[in-house]
């Protein structure tokens with residue numbers, strides 16, 4: 392397909408990229424291009440200049456933070472997340488979510504930054520990043536700021552990014568002791584887009600018998616990932632058993648008005664949210680007990 | 692900083708041959724390969740990143756060439772389906788597709804072959820499930836996939852046998 396006329400530039404540093412983004416309203420960062428190229432084909436947005444940030448080394452590394460968390464460059468691809476020994480050692484589930492995005496070709500190009508900055512409600516990474524308590528590190532020509540993932544996603548294709556701002560990295564805190572993460576999707580086929588997703592992080596008490604703390608994030612229920620605070624309150628203090636989790640998840644999404652679209656009605660989504668939430672929490676408990684969590688397996 | 696503009700000089704190595712061209716910033720890599728370089732083995736199907744017919748290997752990574760702009764590939768080493776056959780002789784993978792009836796209309800075949808080539812490099816002895824995941828981004832409307840999976844599985848066994856016999860020979864020499 393022939394795209395509209397557009398300029399292209401490949402800056403050599405993040406600073407140069409920020410200069411162009413600040414000086415030209417029609418400039419847009421080009422990361423993996425796995426959404427932006429289609430946007431250009433469809434002509435739903437018009438871009439004057441594509442600022443190719445995908446080769447910037449500053450944005451392409453995964454580093455261990457001093458506290459044992461991860462600092463992931465915005466242009467790290469899904470495939471790199473999947474294959475990163477650091478990610479797998481401390482945040483196994485994050486690598487696993489990346490490993491199941493669509494297909495190998497898209498995983499080789501798509502980036503964590505693009506996945507978040509697009510804020511497409513069907514994208515896989517936002518819910519797990521919210522559940523893990525990630526922080527988005529933003530930079531503009533005039534300064535830097537950190538925005539918690541839960542506040543970054545503002546709406547349907549809308550984020551907290553201001554014009555001229557770039558997401559440079561995502562900081563993922565360490566997973567505390569006796570904690571684990573889970574992720575479940577209701578999808579039509581393996582690795583396909585999902586009707587409902589749930590991501591969970593739980594911390595068990597020292598004995599492993601009770602849930603001490605939880606974070607339950609639902610996706611595709613609203614246009615952005617949302618925490619179900621009421622369900623979290625029921626989970627906290629509950630027995631770490633499938634029956635107790637089932638009971639706590641029976642009311643998931645009850646206070647919400649899930650979106651309805653061609654893929655499912657609001658009520659169907661509400662019912663399925665309960666099921667996916669339970670699966671994610673049960674997985675997180677299993678992970679917290681040490682099979683594959685990120686706190687006790689591999690990392691330490 | 693690279694020049695900013697609506698046209699760019701692009702130098703790539705395609706199937707072992709270095710080529711330089713001036714391209715429009717808006718040109719998709721698939722059109723660069725097919726129209727500018729005349730390498731029409733790479734097909735274009737959906738033009739939306741869904742079907743995988745346009746799959747090629749860029750700097751060792753399997754990608755969909757309809758989802759990349761030509762200037763993004765500047766400096767890259769590109770492998771297309773034309774690189775598989777050597778001196779007119781089909782590669783073992785291509786032979787296997789032929790042998791196991793892994794194609795009918797052939798539209799998806801160049802992309803399937805590139806995805807399978809990439810998969811077998813990463814994972815020389817994939818399970819059927821790994822093969823199916825490896826070609827997940829490639830749609831075939833004719834075969835029902837069964838024969839494609841079989842063709843890739845048999846090609847991987849052929850490679851494995853060859854590897855073992857090379858290792859055995861190497862072992863004997865020690």
Ligand SMILES: Cc1cc2nc3c(=O)[nH]c(=O)nc-3n(C[C@H](O)[C@H](O)[C@H](O)COP(=O)(O)OP(=O)(O)OC[C@H]3O[C@@H](n4cnc5c(N)ncnc54)[C@H](O)[C@@H]3O)c2cc1C
Nearest residue numbers: 422423424425426427501502504505506508514515558740
């Ligand atoms: C057929 C198909 C199916 C897909 N299925 C899925 C799926 O099931 N799940 C899923 O999660 N994704 C899916 N994707 C989308 C894919 O994951 C995209 O890669 C992702 O949405 C965008 O990431 P990108 O790196 O390709 O970004 P780009 O397409 O390059 O950019 C996306 C947007 O983010 C902006 N942007 C990018 N990086 C930054 C940054 N660092 N700072 C500020 N702004 C930035 C761009 O300007 C643009 O507006 C699919 C894509 C295709 C083609």
Ligand code: FES
Nearest residue numbers: 736737738743757
């Ligand atoms: S033509 Fe590129 S994926 Fe279909």
Ligand code: FES
Nearest residue numbers: 795796831832833
């Ligand atoms: S052989 Fe016809 S689409 Fe695959």
